[in-house]
Amino acid sequence: MMKGTCSRMFAALVDLAEGRESAEAAAHVAQCASCAGVLRDLERGVRSLRAGFYDAPADVTAAAKSIFPLPVRVAVRLLGTTLAGAGARGETAVQAAYEFEGGRARILYQPEEEGWSVMARVEGEGWRAFPAELDEQGRVEFRVQALGEARLRLVREGVEVVIDPPSEEADASR
Amino acid sequence: MDRFQNLVYSVARRTGLGSDDAGDVFQATFLALYRNLDRIEQPETLPKWLSVTAAREALKLKRNASRFVDDAAVLDRLDDVLADEEASAEALAIEAEDADYWRRALVELGGRCEQLLTALYLDEKSYDEIMSSLEMPMGAIGPTRARCLEKLRKLYQRDRPEALDS
Numbered sequence: 001m002m003k004g005t006c007s008r009m010f011a012a013l014v015d016l017a018e019g020r021e022s023a024e025a026a027a028h029v030a031q032c033a034s035c036a037g038v039l040r041d042l043e044r045g046v047r048s049l050r051a052g053f054y055d056a057p058a059d060v061t062a063a064a065k066s067i068f069p070l071p072v073r074v075a076v077r078l079l080g081t082t083l084a085g086a087g088a089r090g091e092t093a094v095q096a097a098y099e100f101e102g103g104r105a106r107i108l109y110q111p112e113e114e115g116w117s118v119m120a121r122v123e124g125e126g127w128r129a130f131p132a133e134l135d136e137q138g139r140v141e142f143r144v145q146a147l148g149e150a151r152l153r154l155v156r157e158g159v160e161v162v163i164d165p166p167s168e169e170a171d172a173s174r
Numbered sequence: 175m176d177r178f179q180n181l182v183y184s185v186a187r188r189t190g191l192g193s194d195d196a197g198d199v200f201q202a203t204f205l206a207l208y209r210n211l212d213r214i215e216q217p218e219t220l221p222k223w224l225s226v227t228a229a230r231e232a233l234k235l236k237r238n239a240s241r242f243v244d245d246a247a248v249l250d251r252l253d254d255v256l257a258d259e260e261a262s263a264e265a266l267a268i269e270a271e272d273a274d275y276w277r278r279a280l281v282e283l284g285g286r287c288e289q290l291l292t293a294l295y296l297d298e299k300s301y302d303e304i305m306s307s308l309e310m311p312m313g314a315i316g317p318t319r320a321r322c323l324e325k326l327r328k329l330y331q332r333d334r335p336e337a338l339d340s
């Protein structure tokens with residue numbers, strides 16, 4: 001079937017999806033697999049929208065959240081920081097090493113043209129990372145607008161580790 | 175929870191339950207999730223698992239609330255009733271998971287298109303009402319809604335897993 005016919009047919013496919021009649025479009029769909037696929041999607045979409053979406057009320061989500069015990073936050077020790085050379089915007093890249101019960105992390109905070117990139121390598125079994133996932137080598141990378149937002153959260157079985165970038169004072173004391 | 179609350183609550187509401195019952199289904203679903211956390215190995219199966227569980231809970235609630243279960247004849251074929259219920263739960267879950275992709279596409283679409291499609295399909299407003307509430311000329315509504323649906327479909331297509339293709 002010619003492409004021009006198909007694009008001309010789209011408005012009529014929407015009519016069909018909404019439950020209106022269009023003999024011409026119905027005839028076309030019967031012999032055009034591509035438009036039949038589009039129609040199937042549109043029908044699903046219109047049906048889904050018409051069925052409506054319902055946000056759970058706040059008290060309902062709060063009650064359900066209370067089922068899950070809050071993870072215990074374990075202490076993080078900053079083992080040390082090193083300046084890792086000048087980066088963009090005259091800011092300096094910083095590398096920091098941390099230790100906590102059940103693991104260690106080494107994180108490079110690197111200034112970019114806009115914001116910061118955070119690259120971490122996590123040692124220890126079973127950790128899940130936020131805001132991005134660990135790869136098989138335990139590495140994770142994400143970007144933030146400001147260094148202060150560069151928080152890495154690690155979670156495993158009821159335990160949570162929160163790693164914030166080293167503050168200026170911590171740097172100065174070294 | 176914030177990511178899945180709409181999915182789970184919508185399953186319950188679309189089976190026709192009121193807000194109190196839907197709240198019970200919501201709670202029961204996340205309780206079941208908590209009890210089965212170790213058994214759900216792949217995070218990508220979670221939406222399906224949650225929607226099937228919510229659908230089962232909702233249908234069970236409806237069955238228990240309806241008087242026809244007292245009927246001895248129905249009790250005799252309870253196995254059939256339960257099998258039907260399981261099939262309905264599966265179907266509802268597939269529908270709900272698909273609907274959630276459309277919902278997220280709609281949110282991402284945003285702007286005038288989100289307003290128009292919401293008014294047309296979710297709020298079931300007439301063209302007359304839309305003309306005044308969205309300040310749109312009557313003749314523009316039809317073509318705009320088609321364009322918006324096409325954009326919506328592209329977003330949906332981009333994110334939807336192949337498994338839903340059939």
Ligand SMILES: [Zn+2]
Pocket residue numbers: 001005006009028032034035036
């Ligand atoms: Zn075609």
